[in-house]
Each structure stands twice: as structure tokens, then as C-alpha cells.
Amino acid sequence: MKETATPVTGSFRCPPILGHEFTGLKIPEYSFWTYFPIGDNWNYEQNTGTLVTNSGSVRFPADLGKNIAATAEAEKTLRRLFADAGMGNTVSHFIQGFKADFDGDGRNEYIFAANHPTPKENGYWPIIEGEGTKDDVGTFSVLLYQDDDGKIQILHSDLRRFTAGPVTFSGGHYNIMDIDHCHTLKLTDIADLNGDGRYEFIMEIGLWEGGYKVVLAQSPNERYEIVLRTNFGV
Secondary structure, three states, X not given: OOOOOXXXXXXXXXXXXXXXXXXXXXXXXXOOOOOOOXXXXXXOOOOOOOOOOOOOOOEOOOOOEOOOOOOHHHHHHHHHHHHHOOOOOOOOOEEEEEEEOOOOOOOOXXXXXXXXXXXXXXXXXXXXXXXXXXXXXXXXXXXXXXXXXXXXXXXXXXXXXXXXXXXEOEOOEEEOOOHHHOOEEEEEEEEEOOOOOOOEEEEEEEEOOEEEEEEEEEOOOOOEEEEEEEEEEO
């Protein structure tokens, strides 16, 4: 018989203490510590770099290759996504690449994150890269998983074509002062959160004054799926 969560209703003190009113509360295996800022003396970076779960064991890859260059298959997939979104003149920009045996089959797989540049010296506003004057460009956040057979699964894809007309690049850059294009992707953690021998990916998407995190886990059919999403904002 499958257990179901019992809604917790009524009033209770904060922070909550496990008691009679919480005896029926079911906490999912994929869960995160949530920070509620109160008053003026709160730290914006309070939970940066913190991974907290209620899992009995958390395992990280012992042999994780970092700063891995995008494979030809990943480059081809990203260019195809650009073309399908009417952004065929957009320049690829991979920001993260990792290699390890993520699914426990004894062979290495890859995970790649691609995002348009958002340099600090530009106030973190998005930049489109290119030369001359071009149309069909835009901003992008993409996460790709490549299995050991070379096949690519698109785990996340947010493509936003710049519709204000052709852009003229200066020094290889075009700055966009538009909050609709302020989206960034970062793979923050790779860990086996549920003890099944396969690694979950934790991805953070930053938006204008907010964003969200998701956990992607591999299903029995070897496809990664979102199993948890949590939002944040100011």
C-alpha cells in the first residue's frame, strides 16, 4: 500500500518542532533546507554552497572529471537548438563540463552546461557574442547529458530570441539591458541522494531577483527527470 502525505493545517510556532501536529507529515527523500529571511539583518548568501537532505547517506563521485570541453555531439545539439529557436547566428558558450560514471554502469558519461556570458564587469547583465551585424541571435541556458553511447538528452533548455531586430556587435559583444534575458544556469551539485548508485544533478536557474533549483534523477528507463523543484527570490 502506497503511503500518502497528510496535509498539516492550523497554526503552529516558528520554527516548527516535531510534535503531535506533525506526526502525519511525510518528507520526501529529495528535500532541502529552506531559509526564511526575517527582518533587516539577513544574509543574502546564507545558503550558498550548502546541500542539506534528509537522506540516510549522500555519496559524491570519487573520480569526477572537471572543466571538460564540450564534445562534438554536445556542440551539435546546442547548434540545433539555436536553429530550431530562430537563433541560428548565436555563438555557443559552454560554461561547465563534467565526466564520471553517473549511472553506475562502469563507463563514463558527460554533463554539460551552456549559458550566455554574464560578466561581473557588465553588472551581470547578459551579453550576446558575435561579429558584425546579425539577426537571429539570443540568450540561452541549456543543460545536456551525454550517455556513454554518445546519445544526448536535453535536461534543460531556455532559449530566448532577441526580437528587437539585428544587433551590431562592438568588440565581439552586444549588451542587453532587458530583464527578460536575465537567466543563468549553473550545475551546483552532483550527488547520489537516494542511495540507488546513480547520481542526481542539482541545477540552479537564476532569474531577475529570484530563480529556482531542481533535482534531476535517473528513472528506471535511464532517462533523467525532474523529481524536485524549489523556488527562491527577494
